[in-house]
Amino acid sequence: MTFDLQRILESKRALRRSLAQRPVVEKLALLDVLRDRVRVIRAAAAERAATMAREAPSEDHAQPRNP
Amino acid sequence: MAVSIAQVISVINQMEAAGVVARYAIGGAVGATFYLEPVATLDVDIFVAFHHQAGQVVVSPRPIFDYLTARGGVVEGEYIVLAGWPVQFLPATSPLVEEALAEAVTVDVEGTPARVFTAEHLAAIALQTGRAKDHARLLQFIEAAAINAERFQGLVRGHGLLDRWQTFERRFLQGPS
Numbered sequence: 191m192t193f194d195l196q197r198i199l200e201s202k203r204a205l206r207r208s209l210a211q212r213p214v215v216e217k218l219a220l221l222d223v224l225r226d227r228v229r230v231i232r233a234a235a236a237e238r239a240a241t242m243a244r245e246a247p248s249e250d251h252a253q254p255r256n257p
Numbered sequence: 258m259a260v261s262i263a264q265v266i267s268v269i270n271q272m273e274a275a276g277v278v279a280r281y282a283i284g285g286a287v288g289a290t291f292y293l294e295p296v297a298t299l300d301v302d303i304f305v306a307f308h309h310q311a312g313q314v315v316v317s318p319r320p321i322f323d324y325l326t327a328r329g330g331v332v333e334g335e336y337i338v339l340a341g342w343p344v345q346f347l348p349a350t351s352p353l354v355e356e357a358l359a360e361a362v363t364v365d366v367e368g369t370p371a372r373v374f375t376a377e378h379l380a381a382i383a384l385q386t387g388r389a390k391d392h393a394r395l396l397q398f399i400e401a402a403a404i405n406a407e408r409f410q411g412l413v414r415g416h417g418l419l420d421r422w423q424t425f426e427r428r429f430l431q432g433p434s
Contacts, residue, residue, distance in 0.1 A: 203400075209294035210401055215367050217295045218262045221287065224297035225342075 262287060264340035265301055266371045268328060277324045278305040282361035283373045284347070284354075284382065289394055291364055292376040292403045296394075300336060300343040304374070306358050307348070321346050353378070353385055353416045376404045381412040384421050396429055 192198070209217070266283070273281050282288075285302030307316045322330075325337050336343035349355040357378035363370045374382070380398040383391040398404045413422045 206294045207401070210292070210403070214291055214364060215260055215263070217290050218260045218287075218366060220295040221290060221298065222261055222341075224295060225299055228297045228299060 260367060261340040261342060262301065263366045263369050263371075265342050265344060266366060267369050268325065268330075268339055269303060269344075270370065271328075272321065272324050275324065276308065277320050279308045280306045280358055280361075281372060282358050283371060284357070284379065286394070288373050288379050289397070291371075291373045292379070293394075293397050293401055296397075300345055302345055302347055304347050304349055304354060304358055306355070316348055318346050351385070351416075353381060353412070353418075356412075356416075357382060375408075377409045377412055380404050380409055381416065381418065384413065384418055384425060385416070387421065392425065392429065395425065399430070 209220075212220075269281055272278060282304050283291075283301070284304050285300075286296050286298035287301045289296065305321070322332060322337055325339065326332060330337040330339050330344075332338075333343060336345050338344070347354075349358050357374045360378065361372045361374050363372050365371070376398060380395050383395040383398075413419055
């Protein structure tokens, strides 16, 4: 492992090249996996946003009213 | 290897053979995956051409939805879900997409013929559509050398995309001066 940015970028490019060169069937199967991950991430993000909205104080409570 | 998109393609092949649409081709992120590394997407874009009927001006997706729901597809808004994939059917709304449909190529997927836009047409459509994710896809095509530059430039010139291409080049391909 290295923190050399150039090497990191090159290894990313190499991974992308290797993925692109896989057989189409393998790549399409990977789309299934990626789609399922995106769904999980989106559901978690939506849940987190809903929780934050529930827990955030409303404007009425957050700011004192003028007498 | 069971690939659910292959099941989607199989059903759409049957739909085309039944004459519901005149021709189909896969575009979008799934189409790009035939040439590039896979990129996460939630849906499948299928471009379709319809049989011309005398007196019919507006095309309707209704025959597609009727055909597919009768075979287990589930309608969800603008999509119809097949084999777990939301599929969106898009009519050819520009000469570029019409040409892409006409010149789409057939690729074998587990014994199922899949018709997909050429890499150059996918790249030109991305340039034409012009959202951030389309620019990212176009960059992927260029960086991966997945398109024939001469053919792509022919599409750019032929479909009035030269200004867009020059802007794209300035923004993404030329280093800071």
